[in-house]
Amino acid sequence: MTTSPIHNRYLSNQEDLGIVAVGFSGGQGKVGVDEGPEVLIKSGLLTQLHTELGYNIHGDDKVHLYPELLPKSQDDDPPYRGMKNPLAVSAVTRRIAEQTYEHSRQGRMTLTLGGDHSIAIGTVAGVAKATRERIGRETAVIWVDAHADINTPEDSDSGNIHGMPLAFLTGIAKEEREEYFGWIKEDMRLNPRKLVYIGLRDVDKAEKRILREHNIKAFSMFDIDRHGIGRVVEMALAHIGNDTPIHLSFDVDALDPQWAPSTGTPVRGGLTLREGDYICESVHQTGSLVAVDLVEVNPKLAEDQMVGVQETVRAGCSLVRCALGESLL
Secondary structure (H helix, E strand, C coil): CCCCCCCCCCCCCCCEEEEEEECCCCCCCCCCHHHHHHHHHHCCHHHHHHHCCCCEEECCCCEECCHHHCCCCHHHCCCECCECCHHHHHHHHHHHHHHHHHHHCCCCEEEEECCCHHHHHHHHHHHHHHHHHHHCCCCEEEEECCCCCCCCCCCCCCCCHHHCHHHHHHCCCCCCCHHHCCCCCHHHCCCHHHEEEEEECCCCHHHHHHHHHCCCEEEEHHHHHHHCHHHHHHHHHHHHCCCCCEEEEEEHHHECCCCCCCCCCCCCCCECHHHHHHHHHHHHHCCCEEEEEEECCCCCCCCCHHHHHHHHHHHHHHHHHHHCCCCCC
């Protein structure tokens, strides 16, 4: 039995926790983020979730690298619509969607450890499909990140797909070819009205236009400075409504580099660890959380390797524990 007193209204097996550990870095260009799940697991995160929070762990501590899905060489995966590594990212995220779907359809909480944020194409798609089938409801997504990750392929300056997942998930970016994300069907999509951002502070010009045109609810660091984290979370949850399952997708670069320096695209002026924990605690307390992603821990990126990696891993573990029911009292 879990230690949390919160009853989850959308999970039939709320003591069960499905784990998907994804060692994938193809959505961006910096090495090391594929090692993130391994360091989180070696730090004892899954043991803590079992022994301290009382979850029955499903899946194992194996980090999936998906070598059988990857093109044999870069020449076999040329850019398409400006996207880098499109075949690799599409194939891997499709497999991730199958894995998260399998956990979620059984009514258990699903935790995915990444990997870069492109993996959320798979996590959100799989959970959304399972939730629609199981309880007949669409899923809301709370995206905690310094970046909006909603560029279309044509608008992206870098071509890195970790900056595009929400464009494909919402259908703002469309593709018919199966091998290039055409596998994302309507029952896997995210309603833009059920998407809420928290912590934005580095948003591309094209993304700002998309957010305005589609009336997507977004809270930047300006809003957090103005209202405080408590009020921002209240407004975010009010926008979603209290009748919708929630998928929390948390990029550690939402935290200020003081708290999470070992990540690929750090931006100064972010959330404190306490603010990040508060978001996770508050979402857990709704009783509506059905899935959690933690992404972009990169143990190879920190000025002070030992301290920087330890601080980032410690922060990541704290966020996950808070989302899954750890509380101060």
